[in-house]
Amino acid sequence: GDGKGQLFTPEVGSQVLVGYEHGLAEFPVVLGNLFHERNPQSAKYTNPQNNLKGLQTAGGNKFVMNEVAGAQTILLSNSNNKDTAILVSFEGDGSITIKSNGPIMLTSGDTITLEAKKNIALRAGEDITLEAKKNVTIETQEEDVAVRAHKELILKAINDNVTLEAESKKLLASAADNMELTSTAVIKVSGQDVKLNNPG
Numbered sequence: 066g067d068g069k070g071q072l073f074t075p076e077v078g079s080q081v082l083v084g085y086e087h088g089l090a091e092f093p094v095v096l097g098n099l100f101h102e103r104n105p106q107s108a109k110y111t112n113p114q115n116n117l118k119g120l121q122t123a124g125g126n127k128f129v130m131n132e133v134a135g136a137q138t139i140l141l142s143n144s145n146n147k148d149t150a151i152l153v154s155f156e157g158d159g160s161i162t163i164k165s166n167g168p169i170m171l172t173s174g175d176t177i178t179l180e181a182k183k184n185i186a187l188r189a190g191e192d193i194t195l196e197a198k199k200n201v202t203i204e205t206q207e208e209d210v211a212v213r214a215h216k217e218l219i220l221k222a223i224n225d226n227v228t229l230e231a232e233s234k235k236l237l238a239s240a241a242d243n244m245e246l247t248s249t250a251v252i253k254v255s256g257q258d259v260k261l262n263n264p265g
Contacts, residue, residue: 076123 075081080101086092110119110256116132125145131138135157142150148167153159171177187193195201203210212218220227229236238244246252 075095075098080099080103082096082097082099084094086094110117110129114133117129118132119127119129121127122146125139125143127142127144129140129142131140137155138170139153140150141153148165150165150167152164153161154164
């Protein structure tokens, strides 16, 4: 009551242990479920070390805590749906690992923020896609932004201009082979001094 407590209503057909308030049959209280041969248990949470604690519902939802010293884990899953398990591991060095064999989706009606005092790394065996209906901003407060590609690097603005600007120093463009500037209209080169050198 009052927003507190827990509720585990026994399933229909379960065998339960019943007590009575003040020994009166008019006031029965279900104290818990009992094992019964007609209700076989598919969940296995017992071992000699007694380091597994778990909850499992009739719908297959599971919450399993592994109490192995130095390698504690919490498992959230649904045994009726393949690859829906999320395993949270707590390592001895204080690190936490969240792992799933299937897809993971984070959805928010507002903002999702990832923040680290040190580093954030994004790695994928295949593709990484950044997409926004409005703006995508990449900014560093102190050091550099590096974009490297083992093959082609494409910068394209579909409906507007592409601007490359160095506010305080030089803008450098170099190529190990040929460099081409092409336009379907006019190419303008302007500056206080314009020097075109042909070493050949």
